[in-house]
Amino acid sequence: xxxxxxxxxxxxxxxxxxxxxxxxxxxxxxxxxxxxxxxxxxxxxxxxxxxxxxxxxxxxxxxxxxxxxxxxxxxxxxxxxxxxxxxxxxxxxxxxxxxxxxxxxxxxxxxxxxxxxxxxxxxxxxxxxxxxxxxxxxxxxxxxxxxxxxxxxxxxxxxxxxxxxxxxxxxxxxxxxxxxxxxxxxxxxxxxxxxxxxxxxxxxxxxxxxxxxxxxxxxxxxxxxxxxxxxxxxxxxxxxxxxxxxxxxxxxxxxxxxxxxxxxxxxxxxxxxxxxxxxxxxxxxx
Amino acid sequence: xxxxxxxxxxxxxxxxxxxxxxxxxxxxxxxxxxxxxxxxxxxxxxxxxxxxxxxxxxxxxxxxxxxxxxxxxxxxxxxxxxxxxxxxxxxxxxxxxxxxxxxxxxxxxxxxxxxxxxxxxxxxxxxxxxxxxxxxxxxxxxxxxxxxxxxxxxxxxxxxxxxxxxxxxxxxxxxxxxxxxxxxxxxxxxxxxxxxxxxxxxxxxxxxxxxxxxxxxxxxxxxxxxxxxxxxxxxxxxxxxxxxxxxxxxxxxxxxxxxxxxxxxxxxxxxxxxxxxxxxxxxxxxxxxxxxxxxxxxxxxxxxxxxxxxxxxxxxxxxxxxxxxxx
Numbered sequence: 001x002x003x004x005x006x007x008x009x010x011x012x013x014x015x016x017x018x019x020x021x022x023x024x025x026x027x028x029x030x031x032x033x034x035x036x037x038x039x040x041x042x043x044x045x046x047x048x049x050x051x052x053x054x055x056x057x058x059x060x061x062x063x064x065x066x067x068x069x070x071x072x073x074x075x076x077x078x079x080x081x082x083x084x085x086x087x088x089x090x091x092x093x094x095x096x097x098x099x100x101x102x103x104x105x106x107x108x109x110x111x112x113x114x115x116x117x118x119x120x121x122x123x124x125x126x127x128x129x130x131x132x133x134x135x136x137x138x139x140x141x142x143x144x145x146x147x148x149x150x151x152x153x154x155x156x157x158x159x160x161x162x163x164x165x166x167x168x169x170x171x172x173x174x175x176x177x178x179x180x181x182x183x184x185x186x187x188x189x190x191x192x193x194x195x196x197x198x199x200x201x202x203x204x205x206x207x208x209x210x211x212x213x214x215x216x217x218x219x220x221x222x223x224x225x226x227x228x229x230x231x232x233x234x235x236x237x238x239x240x241x242x243x244x245x246x247x248x249x250x251x252x253x254x255x256x257x258x259x260x261x262x263x264x265x266x267x268x269x270x271x272x273x274x275x276x277x278x279x280x281x282x283x284x285x286x
Numbered sequence: 287x288x289x290x291x292x293x294x295x296x297x298x299x300x301x302x303x304x305x306x307x308x309x310x311x312x313x314x315x316x317x318x319x320x321x322x323x324x325x326x327x328x329x330x331x332x333x334x335x336x337x338x339x340x341x342x343x344x345x346x347x348x349x350x351x352x353x354x355x356x357x358x359x360x361x362x363x364x365x366x367x368x369x370x371x372x373x374x375x376x377x378x379x380x381x382x383x384x385x386x387x388x389x390x391x392x393x394x395x396x397x398x399x400x401x402x403x404x405x406x407x408x409x410x411x412x413x414x415x416x417x418x419x420x421x422x423x424x425x426x427x428x429x430x431x432x433x434x435x436x437x438x439x440x441x442x443x444x445x446x447x448x449x450x451x452x453x454x455x456x457x458x459x460x461x462x463x464x465x466x467x468x469x470x471x472x473x474x475x476x477x478x479x480x481x482x483x484x485x486x487x488x489x490x491x492x493x494x495x496x497x498x499x500x501x502x503x504x505x506x507x508x509x510x511x512x513x514x515x516x517x518x519x520x521x522x523x524x525x526x527x528x529x530x531x532x533x534x535x536x537x538x539x540x541x542x543x544x545x546x547x548x549x550x551x552x553x554x555x556x557x558x559x560x561x562x563x564x565x566x567x568x569x570x571x572x573x574x575x576x577x578x579x580x581x582x583x584x585x586x587x588x589x590x591x592x593x594x595x596x597x598x599x600x601x602x603x604x605x606x607x608x609x610x611x612x613x
Contacts, residue, residue: 041399115394117359119382121379281359
């Protein structure tokens, strides 16, 4: 209610908004909303991406069921919980748009010429757009996606709706952090003229240390410890572990604290790296 | 105070030199050889408020680099620049309220959304209140005749329609200075003409300072009052557009429409550029021959239905300036 009133007030008369910070926040909201509308307009793209995600989730469910059936490892969690975990981590990968490619294309095409000279930070704008597109994805994945997974597994995780709801909330926040790291990868294009190489390295770290394929407590101790000291821990394992019914999980407060810490570090890193790269910018095309 | 002031501006790019072949690739990998390329070499100029200036030159002359420095996208290697009282690369966000840009081959509109959504987005970014935005959009919609395009997705527009919307997007926040970098590139003749006229009229109405780069001399002649010609990073000519012809061309084109089918015409300093039954086009070097003498001789040879005297096209003027490298 308060948010809606704030948005209406700023939209109708931005000059009355005294705080520059709030004005900028409103502009970022408009960028996110436009991106949300744009993303929702691509129904086929949205649908096919969703179908791919569901397909991968089903593959992982069968994969873990096979492991449990053949007793390959001694699982400290109920098998249905591990299936839910695998689906949520998979969902996290599909939730975010490929922001680093948008930034890379801006640099390659030279469109960045337009975007840099707006009264709003280019990188904040791109991250906001990413959040808008991600929210469109979340609308579909958090409803139809969860319904598909629930139907296929046949039950809720042992932590129930509360565990699932908490996991989805933190997954959304973790995905915003993931967008920021995508933005950092994208910015390398300002310097190296391509963002792919840097992103691939980051993505491998996310997949391995984030615990895409298996909950990281199943890793060797040293790898589990290493993961805890990286931001990818709160992007993937941290949120998804709320569906694992065991006693050694992290609490919501711990994950929230870690998220806030990594947001602060990442925003600082993003700002510093952006300024450094922008000063080296050479715009393509004359 | 000038709208734009540039003092001793230079810009160099560092590019990697690579010798061909496998050994060259290996050598470049372990010990890259860098070379400095000068895009702008100590240029100075100033533009007064409301002036419309064309910034022209051959490819690689430094036009776009200048515009990108003036709009705060690139940092210069050295020199002082003041645009609307601000140093562009240091105060980019503050400057963005004062300037608008149109880059001919780039787009600031959302490809899949109607143009109106992009305008609304830009209005929010520039902090326009609801009423100001509505009246400004209505004014520009009428001026640029885009009422039918407002709710059409950008991807479904022709290039000419899209460019009209691009220019509207740039004028939306009523910038004091507008940079146009090849705004008519790729457009057909009528779309070019529409864009030129609209930019000219809107700039007159709003008192906008215009800095335009183009390879199309029509853009320069229709929109601008003054021309700065740049070549190899240096200013070659800075003059009013009208003076460019008189000062830098010593040629006139005389077209004769004769009552007879053909005449034999020979005269020092006169070339026959085109010949057809009842028509002859003469290219006169005015440093060698007076126009009046040429016409007198033609009238002695045959009676004329019509005679016209024209300046050569601006393209020829510029070609001659580039070729001679004269200042």
